[in-house]
Amino acid sequence: MKFALSILTICGLIALAYTAPLDDSATARLLRYDFDNIGIDGYDFSFETSDGIERKESAELKDIGTDTKALTVDGFSTWVAPDGIKYTLNYVANEKGFQPWGEHLPRFKPQPKK
16 A cells, blocks of 8 residues: 555656646747947847847946936846746845835835936
8 A cells, every 4th residue: 555655656656756847948049139238328128049048238327416427227127937927126225225116026116217
């Protein structure tokens, strides 16, 4: 009886492993890559891979009204999770800190660009 139960448990684990989503990130290919280095004033870049990842980011050096300047970065990243759901994370990073938002995150109002 214990032997039959062990065999059933092993078969169940094997079946579960075959139903798990495949992770093709190890074989993902770069489909698109763009980069523009503006120098000390900022940058722009974006890329997309065959496994559904996409990212775009830009930065600009801005005068924030003090004796110093701050780098303002805004962008987004999109990916498909192992459960098949597509997520998008938007963000702004500036003198006020890193401010992310997305449908999967608790909501807050992001700071508008100036």
